[in-house]
Amino acid sequence: MKPDLFQAPDYYNLDDLLSDEHKMVRDATREFVKREVSPIIEEAAQKAEFPKQLINGLAEIGAFGPYIPEEYGGAGLDQISYGLIMQEIERGDSGIRSTASVQSSLVMYPIFKYGTEEQKKKFLPKLASGEMIGCFGLTEPDHGSNPGGMTTNFKDKGDHYLLNGAKMWISNSPFADIAIVWAKNEEGRIHGLIVERGMEGFSTPETHNKWSLRASATGELIFDNVKVPKENLMPNKTGLGAPLGCLDSARYGIAWGAIGAAMDCYDTALRYAKEREQFGVPIAAKQLQQKKLAEMITEITKAQLMAWRLGTLRNEGKATSAQISMAKRNNVEMAIKIAREARQVLGGMGITGEYSIMRHMMNLESVITYEGTHDIHLLITGLDITGHAAF
Ligand code: TGC
Ligand code: FAD
Numbered sequence: 019m020k021p022d023l024f025q026a027p028d029y030y031n032l033d034d035l036l037s038d039e040h041k042m043v044r045d046a047t048r049e050f051v052k053r054e055v056s057p058i059i060e061e062a063a064q065k066a067e068f069p070k071q072l073i074n075g076l077a078e079i080g081a082f083g084p085y086i087p088e089e090y091g092g093a094g095l096d097q098i099s100y101g102l103i104m105q106e107i108e109r110g111d112s113g114i115r116s117t118a119s120v121q122s123s124l125v126m127y128p129i130f131k132y133g134t135e136e137q138k139k140k141f142l143p144k145l146a147s148g149e150m151i152g153c154f155g156l157t158e159p160d161h162g163s164n165p166g167g168m169t170t171n172f173k174d175k176g177d178h179y180l181l182n183g184a185k186m187w188i189s190n191s192p193f194a195d196i197a198i199v200w201a202k203n204e205e206g207r208i209h210g211l212i213v214e215r216g217m218e219g220f221s222t223p224e225t226h227n228k229w230s231l232r233a234s235a236t237g238e239l240i241f242d243n244v245k246v247p248k249e250n251l252m253p254n255k256t257g258l259g260a261p262l263g264c265l266d267s268a269r270y271g272i273a274w275g276a277i278g279a280a281m282d283c284y285d286t287a288l289r290y291a292k293e294r295e296q297f298g299v300p301i302a303a304k305q306l307q308q309k310k311l312a313e314m315i316t317e318i319t320k321a322q323l324m325a326w327r328l329g330t331l332r333n334e335g336k337a338t339s340a341q342i343s344m345a346k347r348n349n350v351e352m353a354i355k356i357a358r359e360a361r362q363v364l365g366g367m368g369i370t371g372e373y374s375i376m377r378h379m380m381n382l383e384s385v386i387t388y389e390g391t392h393d394i395h396l397l398i399t400g401l402d403i404t405g406h407a408a409f
Contacts, residue, residue: 020372022056024048024109024285029319035326036098043080043099047106050079055110060371063111063232070193072114077148081107081118083126090130090138091146097332101274101325108275109282111374112381113234115275116189121145123268125152128198128210132252132260137212141196153194155185155213155239156261162187163394164409166258170201170241172211179251181211181244187388191237192224198252199239200261210252210260219244230384232377266342269389270332273345274325276385277318279378280353284314286373287360294365301363310359317356321349340402347395354382 026048033041054075062069076082084100086092093099100122108115126145129137144150161167170183181201191197197213197220213220219242224235255263288311291302301307328345331337357379361368368375386392394409401407 019056019060019374022052023289024052024056024282026109027281027284027315027318028322029315030323032322032326036102039095040098040102043084043095044102044106047079047081047103048109050075051106051110055107055114059111059114059233060374060377063113063377064371066226066228066232068113068117068190068193068233068235073117073148073151076107076114076118077146079103082121082148083130083142083146084122086122086126086130086142086146091143092126093146096329097270098326098329100271101329104271104275105278105281105325107278109278111233111377112275112279112385113231115271115278116231116234117151119268119271119275120154120189121152123271124154124264125196125198127267128154128252128260128264129212131263132210132254133212134249134253136249137252141212150195151190151193152196152198153188153190153239154261154264155188155191155197155199157185157187159184159186163391165200165261166208168200168202168208170199171203172201172209172246173204175245178248179211179246181213181241181246183241185239187225188222188237188239189231189234189388191222191239192235194222197222197239198264199241201241207256208258208260209256211246212250212252213239213241213244213246214250217244217246228384230380230382232380262339265389266337266339269342269346270328270337272385272389273321273328273342273349276346276349276353276382277321277325279382279385280314280318280321280349280356283353283357283360283375283378284311284318286375287311287314287363290364290367290373307363310363314356314359317352321352324348338402340398343390343395343398346389347392347399350382350386351392354379354386357382 080093083092084095088094172179172181224237
């Protein structure tokens with residue numbers, strides 16, 4: 019792969035809206051990605067392997083639980099810093115951002131919000147340091163966009179719960195130490211359970227042959243009469259709103275992350291267009307290429323402003339789930355369109371692993387599907403503005 023020469027576009031001087039802490043966090047993550055991710059990511063994706071050697075570094079830059087309080091091992095940062103960390107990591111690769119998103123928003127967040135003090139003390143510091151990796155099991159083979167229909171269930175057996183069922187498409191499941199599992203009790207009410215690797219009847223087979231998120235491990239969670247200790251149930255929120263609350267945080271991170279992937283594609287295409295000559299001039303001098311590049315920077319700038327505003331609303335505790343859906347949907351679509359256009363600017367070179375664009379493009383096919391599909395987020399906006407649920 020070519021050396022990482024990334025220069026971040028900031029057409030509307032968004033840096034002026036960031037605090038010194040935001041810029042420090044952003045620059046440290048950018049440096050980490052240049053130093054540790056860029057040199058190895060293409061090979062990891064080609065081999066379809068998650069680069070586990072990145073875990074310690076991700077923990078060191080605060081990517082695991084950026085907004086979890088320091089007393090539990092988190093970095094105690096605000097939502098803008100969290101977003102900037104996701105943006106910079108996804109600039110490197112969406113699969114690495116997935117690992118950080120899942121660990122922070124889908125594993126640490128529910129334990130922090132819905133767990134007991136004992137659960138927080140037992141798991142959060144180890145998750146923050148990367149000593150432990152977690153995954154999040156909501157989707158089932160027959161229930162993807164409609165998780166409320168889940169059939170995974172547990173029964174009260176006196177001194178333990180007995181868990182049965184299966185989850186699929188679970189990021190990090192093949193090597194996770196713990197799984198946050200959403201399952202129904204005997205009354206059909208959804209609860210979150212912390213299932214630990216090694217519990218009898220619990221297995222995590224890997225899903226192979228993906229063309230997308232190849233540097234991220236995806237798998238199933240299978241529960242065959244798993245005895246879960248009662249102290250592993252998170253008591254402080256039940257119902258579908260509990261997992262959906264975690265998704266708000268992860269979807270917010272994706273709204274920023276997608277900007278990172280788009281920035282990388284734009285920056286690569288711009289540099290290539292200035293260097294590549296055809297018909298005696300750089301292709302950047304041709305109107306058709308300028309149209310592509312000008313539209314890319316316009317869309318990136320709009321997405322940056324949306325993410326920043328959403329982050330300030332979240333810092334004030336005012337962001338709604340529907341606002342988060344709009345940003346996730348808009349920014350991922352923006353990124354996938356830019357990846358497709360940027361790939362064309364590179365001509366044949368664009369399809370090779372010499373450049374990051376094709377990998378971003380393929381990754382974004384997962385990002386536009388997970389955490390709620392593009393269509394589902396449109397329907398969430400539709401419900402919000404009309405009052406009619408059209409799911
Ligand atoms: P509905 O009746 O609308 O809602 C049920 C309850 O949930 C509440 N609620 C929310 N709470 C918090 N945050 C949100 N975003 C919420 N949305 C809804 C709602 O108020 C209600 O509460 P209550 O107290 O009245 O019971 O539910 P529904 O069954 O009609 O479904 C609505 C729908 C379709 C929007 C929802 O199910 C949905 O979002 N589906 C998409 C599923 C999804 O996003 N799955 C993601 C799986 S995890 C993943 O992909 C991780 S990828 C990680 C990576 O690698 O980065
Ligand atoms: P379906 O729900 O079957 O949808 C198929 C199509 O139908 C989509 O286009 C959808 O938009 C459309 N559709 C569905 N319902 C409606 C409707 N009411 N109206 C109109 N159109 C509709 N899940 C987890 O729980 N944890 C994870 O860590 C995780 N990681 C993932 C990693 C990867 C790489 C991938 C690909 C997925 C991951 N997922 C995870 C699952 C992801 O959240 C689901 O794939 C997603 O929610 C969609 O579910 P589905 O694939 O079953 O599609």
